[in-house]
Amino acid sequence: MLRRMNGPVTLRDVALAAKVSVSTASRALTGAGLTSRGTEQRLQRIAAELGYRPNTLARGLKTRSSKLVGLVVHNLTNASFRVLAEVVGERLRAAGYQMLLCVTSDEPERERETIATLTDQRVDGLIICPTGRNGAQLAMLERGNTPVVCVVRQDPAAEAETVLAADPEGAYAGTRYLLELGHRRIGLIVGRQETTSGRERLSGYRRALEEAGLPFLAELVHAGPYVPETGLAGCAALLDRPHRPTALFVANHESTLGVLRGVAERGIAVPDGLSLLCYEDMPGLAWQRPAISVVDSGAVAMAELAADRLLQRLGGGAGAALRRGQEYRVGARLIRRQSCSPHTEA
Known part of the structure; x- marks a missing residue:
């Protein structure tokens, strides 16, 4: 059993503990191939025992993919936003991405700062309920090949695909x-x-x-x-x-x-x-x-469709092309319970 180190554990530390080269350790831990399944499993075990965590930013500079996706909502009071976070988070995780959840309180300045921070983190994509005040900033992301999907609200200046309720x-x-x-x-x-x-x-x-x-x-x-x-x-x-x-x-x-x-x-x-x-x-x-x-308003269907469009564009296969300004609608549904009753005018 290896002892965890006090400071940050580097890829070199893992390689030394496993008695392999740094390049072999890197390939084994990233699943890049050229190493046997047994070597991969041994390196993964050693990395876990040492407490090694990969530097996603550094890896992203090499691979041009951070495997991070931003989700920006106004609050978590709204039940639809909670559903959005749960559904999108699960879909992204299943596809090998991690979701960065950000809350802006529907304030344009906080939204502007949040988008800038996510850009600095080199997110691969963004799903956002926009305030409608930072469309130009979102359009810049699109032009820089970072896919953006707006949800719940539309921002025409963003030039992004949008998933809305009916x-x-x-x-x-x-x-x-x-x-x-x-x-x-x-x-x-x-x-x-x-x-x-x-x-x-x-x-x-x-x-x-x-x-x-x-x-x-x-x-x-x-x-x-x-x-x-x-x-x-x-x-x-x-x-x-x-x-x-x-x-x-x-x-x-x-x-x-x-x-x-x-x-x-x-x-x-x-x-x-x-x-x-x-x-x-x-x-x-x-x-x-x-x-x-x-x-x-069909929060689950909106979340699924937003995740579908983003993942299709990230995947680069069929359906990956940006449909600039494309609007998708999810049907609303009336649910009758006990809080409404007939009224007769006196």
Whole structure:
């Protein structure tokens, strides 16, 4: 049994312990061939006992591949981002890559710094939910042959392939569902309008109202950042008015927790006093009493498709060519539970 060294263990240390040349140790530990299976296994055992870890940056300079891929999201409050991290991480690991997970809090400056850091780390590719403010920086990565896939949101300046939910259709289906239940005053809590999802969910809501012959009332819409506090503020803006909505559509996922708190603090019974429909499913919503109805945006399918496109481009085989500006859509799905009930106008 070899003793672990106190300082960093180098490839030369492993070679000396195994009584082989540095080049033989390198080939055995990287699986580059030209060494027997027995030699590879012995070198791997010695390296593990010594605590040797390869210098991925140095190896990347030689092979032009770091085997690192960045995943950049806004937060881990959003259930879709957690699913994205889990699915993409597993897909990359199975393909021999390691994922670097970065959180930007939806702040353009933090995103800019994060992209620069990942570039310095020579990541082989990037999957990102963009803020929409650093598209030129992402386009530079693409022009430098680092594949970029945007997910959840689009940034036209990035010139990248983008995987999106069918948000216009999802918001339309959710609003139609509430209209079919007899609701005519439907409040909407939605994301920032400079984001793809914020704009598209509002457009789906408006289209459903227009088709039903109802006017769009700005007083029934509260837009804000993707944080729980937006849900609390939305409750104050929409539920504390004399003629409040009979149904509330929370199309800003992070705001769902704030809305659940705001509704409970006001003692409003769901669904008897207010029908409640949320966007993007998460396990806790099915466990609520009553269980919360949702429009699910298909996070697993988006994650799988984003990983597919990135790995195809990294692999260099069929389908590897950049489809500049190509947009892929994953269908949204209405899940009816117990938080919405029919309404009859008095």
